[in-house]
Amino acid sequence: xxxxxxxxxxxxxxxxxxxxxxxxxxxxxxxxxxxxxxxxxxxxxxxxxxxxxxxxxxxxxxxxxxxxxxxxxxxxxxxxxxxxxxxxxxxxxxxxxxxxxxxxxxxxxxxxxxxxxxxxxxxxxxxxxxxxxxxxxxxxxxxxxxxxxxxxxxxxxxxxxxxxxxxxxxxxxxxxxxxxxxxxxxxxxxxxxxxxxxxxxxxxxxxxxxxxxxxxxxxxxxxxxxxxxxxxxxxxxxxxxxxxxxxxxxxxxxxxxxxxxxxxxxxxxxxxxxxxxxxxxxxxxxxxxxxxxxxxxxxxxxxxxxxxxxxxxxxxxxxxxxxxxxxxxxxxxxxxxxxxxxxxxxxxxxxxx
Amino acid sequence: xxxxxxxxxxxxxxxxxxxxxxxxxxxxxxxxxxxxxxxxxxxxxxxxxxxxxxxxxxxxxxxxxxxxxxxxxxxxxxxxxxxxxxxxxxxxxxxxxxxxxxxxxxxxxxxxxxxxxxxxxxxxxxxxxxxxxxxxxxxxxxxxxxxxxxxxxxxxxxxxxxxxxxxxxxxxxxxxxxxxxxxxxxxxxxxxxxxxxxxxxxxxxxxxxxxxxxxxxxxxxxxxxxxxxxxxxxxxxxxxxxxxxxxxxxxxxxxxxxxxxxxxxxxxxxxxxxxxxxxxxxxxxxxxxxxxxxxxxxxxxxxxxxxxxxxxxxxxxxxxxxxxxxxxxxxxxxxxxxxxxxxxxxxxxxxxxxxxxxxxxxxxxxxxxxxxxxxxxxxxxxxxxx
Numbered sequence: 001x002x003x004x005x006x007x008x009x010x011x012x013x014x015x016x017x018x019x020x021x022x023x024x025x026x027x028x029x030x031x032x033x034x035x036x037x038x039x040x041x042x043x044x045x046x047x048x049x050x051x052x053x054x055x056x057x058x059x060x061x062x063x064x065x066x067x068x069x070x071x072x073x074x075x076x077x078x079x080x081x082x083x084x085x086x087x088x089x090x091x092x093x094x095x096x097x098x099x100x101x102x103x104x105x106x107x108x109x110x111x112x113x114x115x116x117x118x119x120x121x122x123x124x125x126x127x128x129x130x131x132x133x134x135x136x137x138x139x140x141x142x143x144x145x146x147x148x149x150x151x152x153x154x155x156x157x158x159x160x161x162x163x164x165x166x167x168x169x170x171x172x173x174x175x176x177x178x179x180x181x182x183x184x185x186x187x188x189x190x191x192x193x194x195x196x197x198x199x200x201x202x203x204x205x206x207x208x209x210x211x212x213x214x215x216x217x218x219x220x221x222x223x224x225x226x227x228x229x230x231x232x233x234x235x236x237x238x239x240x241x242x243x244x245x246x247x248x249x250x251x252x253x254x255x256x257x258x259x260x261x262x263x264x265x266x267x268x269x270x271x272x273x274x275x276x277x278x279x280x281x282x283x284x285x286x287x288x289x290x291x292x293x294x295x296x297x298x299x300x301x302x303x304x305x306x307x308x309x310x311x312x313x314x315x316x317x318x319x320x321x322x323x324x325x326x327x328x329x330x331x332x333x334x335x336x337x338x339x340x341x342x343x344x345x346x347x348x349x350x351x352x353x
Numbered sequence: 354x355x356x357x358x359x360x361x362x363x364x365x366x367x368x369x370x371x372x373x374x375x376x377x378x379x380x381x382x383x384x385x386x387x388x389x390x391x392x393x394x395x396x397x398x399x400x401x402x403x404x405x406x407x408x409x410x411x412x413x414x415x416x417x418x419x420x421x422x423x424x425x426x427x428x429x430x431x432x433x434x435x436x437x438x439x440x441x442x443x444x445x446x447x448x449x450x451x452x453x454x455x456x457x458x459x460x461x462x463x464x465x466x467x468x469x470x471x472x473x474x475x476x477x478x479x480x481x482x483x484x485x486x487x488x489x490x491x492x493x494x495x496x497x498x499x500x501x502x503x504x505x506x507x508x509x510x511x512x513x514x515x516x517x518x519x520x521x522x523x524x525x526x527x528x529x530x531x532x533x534x535x536x537x538x539x540x541x542x543x544x545x546x547x548x549x550x551x552x553x554x555x556x557x558x559x560x561x562x563x564x565x566x567x568x569x570x571x572x573x574x575x576x577x578x579x580x581x582x583x584x585x586x587x588x589x590x591x592x593x594x595x596x597x598x599x600x601x602x603x604x605x606x607x608x609x610x611x612x613x614x615x616x617x618x619x620x621x622x623x624x625x626x627x628x629x630x631x632x633x634x635x636x637x638x639x640x641x642x643x644x645x646x647x648x649x650x651x652x653x654x655x656x657x658x659x660x661x662x663x664x665x666x667x668x669x670x671x672x673x674x675x676x677x678x679x680x681x682x683x684x685x686x687x688x689x690x691x692x693x694x695x696x697x698x699x700x701x702x703x704x705x706x707x708x709x710x711x712x713x714x715x716x717x718x719x720x721x722x723x724x725x726x727x728x729x730x731x732x733x734x735x736x737x738x739x
Contacts, residue, residue: 240730255645344612345605346430
C-alpha cells in the first residue's frame with residue numbers, strides 16, 4: 001500500500017510542465033482558437049518526440065508502454081496549460097481503445113503511427129452527442145449499436161459545432177456502418193466502449209485538476225499584486241476565505257482522480273464508480289475555482305484580453321465533456337445504494353486482489 | 354502507486370477484527386460526559402489496552418504494538434466497523450501522546466504514556482481562556498518559576514472531558530513581560546493539585562462535556578514542562594497539527610457515519626424527499642475522498658514527510674462533512690428528527706440528533722474553520738497577512 005508517485009513519475013510531470021510552459025503559452029492557445037483544426041502541428045511534433053501520444057501504446061508498438069497513472073499526470077499538465085485537442089482524444093482514449101478491441105491488423109497498422117505522431121484518433125462514445133477533434137483525425141473509431149466501427153476521415157460526414165470554449169473542436173458525425181467498417185461487436189465492443197467512456201471521463205477529471213491548480217495560482221498571484229485601500233487585496237479575509245475554500249475542494253478531488261487512474265490501470269470492478277467520483281469532484285473543484293478566480297480578478301477578469309478566461313472556459317467545458325454531473329452522480333448512486341454494496345470503513349481498497 | 358494491502362497488513366486487519374468482535378460491548382455505553390459513562394468508557398479502555406490495542410502505533414514499551422501509521426489506519430477502520438465505543442481519552446491518546454513522543458524526555462515518556470494508554474489518567478486540553486479563543490496567543494494564565502517548580506494562576510475554559518479528567522495540558526505564560534507567541538510554555542497539570550477548581554459547563558446537548566478550570570497558586574514541578582521554557586507555542590502547534598491533521602479524526606469515523614447514512618436513506622427511501630439521494634451520495638464520496646487523502650498523507654509521512662499547514666485543509670473538510678452528513682440524516686428522518694431517545698416514536702432515529710448537535714461543534718473546536726482558512730491562505734497559498 002503506497003498512495004503516491006515515484007520520483008520518475010514526478011520528474012516526468014515536471015518535465016511536461018516546463019515543456020508546456022515554454023512551448024504552449026497563452027498566445028499559442030489563442031492562435032489555436034482561430035485555427036481550423038484547433039491543433040498545432042509543430043507542437044504536436046515536439047510532443048511526439050517526448051513520447052506523449054504513445055504514452056499508453058505498448059513498447060512492442062513503439063510506444064512508451066506507461067499506464068494511466070502517468071497519463072493522469074500528463075493530463076493535469078495539459079489542463080494547467082489549457083491545452084486540449086488530439087492529445088486527449090488520441091493519447092488518452094483512442095490509442096488504448098485501439099489496443100483493446102480484438103482487431104490485430106488495425107492495431108499493427110495504427111499504434112506505431114500514433115506513437116510516432118503521424119496518426120490522430122477521434123473516438124465517438126455511447127450516449128455522447130458529439131465527437132471531439134474529429135476534424136483533424138486520421139482515424140475515427142465510432143460506436144454504432146453495440147459495435148465499434150473504424151472509419152477513414154473521407155468516409156464520415158462532419159458538422160462542426162462551434163462552442164463557447166473556442167479550444168474545443170466538437171462535431172456531429174454521421175457515417176454508414178457496414179461489415180467492412182466493423183472492428184468489434186457484441187460483448188467485446190460493449191466492454192471496449194464502456195472502458196473508453198471511463199477513460200474519457202478520467203481524462204476530463206485529470207485536466208480539471210490542472211485547470212483548477214492554474215486558476216488558483218493565477219488568482220493568488222493577482223491577489224498579492226493588486227492593491228486597493230493601499231493594501232494587496234489578498235490580505236482581506238473575504239478574499240482569503242474564498243480561495244481557501246477552493247483549496248479544500250481541490251485537495252480532496254486530487255486523490256480521487258489518482259485513485260480512479262489506478263482503478264482504470266488495473267481494470268478494477270469498481271472502476272466506473274471511482275471514475276465518476278473523480279469526474280464529479282474534479283470538475284466541481286474546477287467550476288468553483290473558476291467562479292472564485294473571476295470574482296477575485298473583478299472586471300479585468302471579465303475581459304476577452306485577459307488570459308483568465310482560457311482556463312475559465314476549460315473549467316466550464318470539461319464539466320460537460322464525457323458525461324455531465326447527473327450521469328456520473330447516477331452511476332455512483334447506483335453503486336453505493338445497491339443491495340450488498342460494500343460501503344463502510346475498510347472497504348475503500350477492498351476491490352484490490 | 355500500489356493500492357493493495359500487503360499480506361502482513363491483511364493479517365493485522367484480521368487479528369484486529371477477531372479481537373474486536375470478541376470484545377466490543379454489545380450494548381452502547383452511556384455517554385462519556387456522565388460520571389457513569391466516563392467510568393464505563395475507562396473500563397473499556399483498560400480492556401483495549403490489556404489486549405494491546407489502545408494505541409497500536411506506539412512503541413511496545415508504552416503499551417503499543419510498534420505498528421506503522423498504515424496499520425493504525427487499518428485498526429481504525431476495524432474499530433469503527435466493529436461499532437466500538439468512543440475514545441474517552443482521545444486527548445491523551447491522539448494529541449498529547451504524539452506530542453510527548455516528539456518533545457518529551459525519556460522520563461516523561463515513561464511516566465505519562467503508559468497511563469495514557471491504560472486511561473488510568475484521562476486528559477483534557479487547557480488551551481482556551483475567556484479572552485483567548487481563536488486568538489490563542491492572547492493567553493494570560495501564568496506559570497511563574499519558583500526554584501524547581503512553577504506556580505500557576507489563571508483560568509482555562511472549554512476543556513472537553515474536563516469535568517471528569519485527571520490531568521490537563523496547556524500553555525501558560527512563563528514570562529509575564531512577554532507578548533503574543535513568545536514567553537509561553539507547555540505544562541502538564543494534575544487536576545487534583547491544591548488550588549485547582551474545575552467547574553463543569555453544560556453544553557448545547559445538555560451534557561457537561563466541557564469545563565472551566567481555575568488555577569490559584571497551583572504548584573507543579575518543572576519536570577511537568579514539555580519542551581523548552583518559552584517554546585510552548587511550537588509544542589502546541591505540533592499538538593494542533595495532530596488534532597487537525599491526522600490522528601484525532603481518522604477517516605474510518607466518517608466512513609462509518611457515511612455508511613450508516615446510506616443505510617438510513619435506504620430504509621426511508623420510499624417516504625423521504627428524493628432530492629436527498631444526491632446529498633447522501635455526495636456525502637459518501639466526500640467520506641471516501643477523506644480516506645483517500647489520508648492514505649496519501651500517511652504514505653507521505655512514512656516516506657519521511659511531515660504534517661504541515663495542510664492539516665488545516667483536513668480540519669475544514671472533515672468538520673464540514675460531519676455536519677453535512679448529520680444534517681442530511683435529520684432531513685431523511687423528517688419530523689422524527691427532533692425526538693429524544695425516550696420518545697415513543699423514536700424507533701429508527703438512532704443517535705442522529707446527538708450526533709448532529711456534536712457535529713455543530715466541529716467547525717468551532719480545534720481552531721475555528723475561519724482560523725483554518727487564514728492558515729491555508731497565508732501558509733499554503735502565500736497570501737499576505739492582514
